Amino acid sequence: MxxxxxxxxxxxxxxxxxxxxxxxxxxxxxxxxxxxxxxxxxxxxxxxxxxxxxxLDMAQDEIREFIRLADQPDADCSQVDELLARHLAHVRKRLEELTHLEETLIQLQTACSQGRTVSECGILGGLYSEDLPEPGAQGDNHIPGTHGPNS
Structure with a gap:
């Protein structure tokens, strides 16, 4: 083919x-x-x-590890389970982060009221404000070593 x-x-x-x-x-x-x-x-x-x-949003290193494990058909599958458990924990953490992001965006959107000018826009004012919560550290939303900058 x-x-x-x-x-x-x-x-x-x-x-x-x-x-x-x-x-x-x-x-x-x-x-x-x-x-x-x-x-x-x-x-x-x-x-x-x-x-x-x-x-399933798996990173290249995770896929590589699953492939490595799959190439050992007689081995104990506990490592496969551990790898999936780490990925599931990553997904759960991302869900928490996304929920927090959604709450922040809702707060920004409620700052907007109709009939105002851009210079009076609550959304833009909020984005310029230092009062917005900062997201987690860059790259801190993935399993260490599996979702790095090249993944």
Whole structure:
């Protein structure tokens, strides 16, 4: 199967497939004599796996770890459970952060009243104010080592 075909089958853009190969999430396919990549069933299965993980908001390092664990079919699955538990804790923390964000946005929106000028706008005034709560530290909303700047 050529890259365009596997892209269409999985719904993953060609550029993303090439990127997954580059970062090692997807093994490099064999090349035909013409130089075209030749993808096999295991590539298709891996791409579906990666897509499902990404749909669950998993970072590249988490996916890489799940793949590493999946490649050990006879091993104890407790590490898989631990990895998922860490991701679930991350999701729960993000939900708390998003709830806080929603509350802040609601406060800003209530500062607006109809019929005023932009210079009197409560929303813009609130955004310029130092009274707005600061979000968590940049990058502090992910599992350490799994959702870094390159994830």
């Amino acid at each position: 050529k890259i365009g075909e596997i892209s269409k089958t999985t719904g993953i853009p060609v550029e993303t497939i090439r990127y997954y190969e580059k970062i090692g999430l997807l093994p490099a396919p064999e090349r035909e004599a013409s130089g075209y990549r030749s993808y096999r069933q295991h590539h298709l299965e891996r791409l579906h796996f990666i897509r499902r993980c990404r749909n």
